[in-house]
Amino acid sequence: MSYLHGVHVEIEQNENQIFMEMKAIGTLTHEDYEKITPLLETALEGTTDPVVNVFFDGTEFEGWDLHAAWDDLKLGLRHGRKFNKIAFYGNERWQSIMSKVGSWFISGEVRYFEDSIEAINWLREADKSAS
Secondary structure (H helix, E strand, O other): OOOOOEEEEEEEEEOOEEEEEEEEEEEEOHHHHHHHHHHHHHHHOOOOOOEEEEEEEEEEEEEEOHHHHHHHHHHHHHHHHHEEEEEEEOOOHHHHHHHHHHHHHOOOEEEEEOOHHHHHHHHHHHHHHHO
């Protein structure tokens, strides 16, 4: 088990198109969601019919603590209809299963990838179809 921990988030917005890139290291905490949630909500603010695509790098991700798991569920229930595609880039079988479960809470697609280039290409296809 790693003691390294952190989350990096970048959000790009072009009108109603929002691209979010996240990298999680170690176990996500409630404090991480206190940073992530306002960033997403600021990007969504005042956007009509937002289309959110996410690239999640989970190659160093180990899961959530209990409070963070609850935060993740609440975020999905509150904004799940705004997510178009989530590409989960990982390297563990449990991450593949988790990405399938995550798709229950959003209206868009969630796919698991073991190749980051394939994941980015899949997200770019979404951008072409949305323009």
